[in-house]
Amino acid sequence: MPSSPKAFSPLEAMKEHAKIMFAKDVLEVTEGVHVAVGYAPSNSAMLIGDDGVIIIDTGQSTGSAQDILAEFRKVTDKPIKAIIYTHGHRDHVSGAKVFVDEGSNPEIYARDNLDNPLDDANLERVGPYKILQKRTVRQYGIGVLEPHSEKVSMGLGPATFNAQGLGQGFIPPTQTFSGEKMGLSAVGIELELYKAPGETDDQLFVWYPAKKALFCGDNFYQAFPNLYAIRGTVYRDFNLWADSLDQMTRFPIEHLVPGHTRPLSGPQALEALADYRDAIRLVIAKTAEGMNLGLTPDELVDYVKLPEELAGKYYLQEFLGTVPWSVRAYFAGTLGWFDGNPTNLFPCSPRQRAERTAQLAGGEEALFAQLQKASAGGEHQWALELADMIIALGVRERPAKEIKAAALIALADRQTSAIARNYYLAYAKELKAQTAEGTT
The missing domain is CATH 3.60.15.30 (Metallo-beta-lactamase domain)
Structure with a gap:
């Protein structure tokens, strides 16, 4: 073993x-x-x-x-x-x-x-x-x-x-x-x-x-x-x-x-x-339990965990699939895309959300400063989300894509799932190619 x-x-x-x-x-x-x-x-x-x-x-x-x-x-x-x-x-x-x-x-x-x-x-x-x-x-x-x-x-x-x-x-x-x-x-x-x-x-x-x-x-x-x-x-x-x-x-x-x-x-x-x-049946049972409690997919990924007697088995390590992805897939496969929260029936577009977030931050430049701060502080997932907002706004796209690529590479090193790592790195490479070619 x-x-x-x-x-x-x-x-x-x-x-x-x-x-x-x-x-x-x-x-x-x-x-x-x-x-x-x-x-x-x-x-x-x-x-x-x-x-x-x-x-x-x-x-x-x-x-x-x-x-x-x-x-x-x-x-x-x-x-x-x-x-x-x-x-x-x-x-x-x-x-x-x-x-x-x-x-x-x-x-x-x-x-x-x-x-x-x-x-x-x-x-x-x-x-x-x-x-x-x-x-x-x-x-x-x-x-x-x-x-x-x-x-x-x-x-x-x-x-x-x-x-x-x-x-x-x-x-x-x-x-x-x-x-x-x-x-x-x-x-x-x-x-x-x-x-x-x-x-x-x-x-x-x-x-x-x-x-x-x-x-x-x-x-x-x-x-x-x-x-x-x-x-x-x-x-x-x-x-x-x-x-x-x-x-x-x-x-x-x-x-x-x-x-x-x-x-x-x-x-x-x-x-x-x-x-x-x-392990599969536990994911089914625990996800269904959380769904019946009214949890959304974002909440379910924190709710559903394998017990140690399964999580500790070598052949159940997340080298390929992951429990969070499985939870989301079971939710979508049984209830569809709608998470049950009426806020999400007709949500703001990514650009609308980015514009309003920028207003809260004090403007587009202030939002970009927050992106730089998140990147410098090693908050790579938050940097990805902020970078997406900057890109959606159509301002400072090149540096936002550069920061996003760097965050993807940093997150790749934290993965045990090879396909998650591959996806991060492949997407980062695409972003680097866009910025190198001047495509923004």
Whole structure:
């Protein structure tokens, strides 16, 4: 078990997590079961049978798939007879062409509702500016570089990988199922595929009875679950996610292989699944309790905390998702955008609020002075909020953006969530580019 993150600063804890969880390796989980970790944002597994192999998930690019296949070929040269997609996120399906091109014509298995929200067709439905794509770039820190703007990881994968053919190697499944379960028999291996909505509606998990190994896709990884993705996502049903985890705990698991991060073996595998389920259900229960008390999302994030017996578990540290984001997502997913306070039915616009705040401060220059004071005093979140007001007013935009960028970088170092850090740093880089180009 890794050291407690409390022994490190937030940035050090994040770096330690990345070093442990995403170091390049092909791990033998148990005889005949190998997992490639750190070659792509997601893991790929290889199950070795009598006369061939089965691949579970295929990487985010054809380049990463080639790297993974080369490593697998150091273990066995048996032909690939089947491929399984645990779900449609492109980091799990985009290397399939590489595995298929070996010439063994494998069957490809998935649920019949397989979907990739980041494919071009779905992005076009978001709108002409492809805001989901832009926010995805920020979340994963794409383009964030050294020296200070250090991308520690992509959240659930290494900071860099072979991105040649990014998102280009997907091949549609040849075998799908719509019910609760599907059997798969290939190369002398008997598997069971189960419907498991959670992080995505199209999720499945794979049970390998002979090895007592469960491949859980993205419904469990060694970080607090990404119940809400800050890149933007439809509501991920917390109750269904917890129910899927509960179903997994009913199997006599000896080996748990996530879609990201390193596998777990022994009693800890079942314990981790149960703790994950319990953490999600606690967020649901406590948030609902606060909602029934009339608390707004801003109030709920202070109200809902994990108890120490869960908060202290390494695999529930906020290296990816966070409890506050989850609380806000549950509120929005169940009650919608309105927080219940009639003040917020038709609120002032950002510019109107900034103008009135400036009046209270003694004018625009006085408000800007408060921004400078907050920045100099290390009040970085308040500096962000004041900077947004100055920018909304259309005065002193360049220095306000410079201060905002500096505050984002400072806050990034206080994060344990890699995607929060990435978003801060990517946005800061955008602001720096605007000020450098004279765009205000």
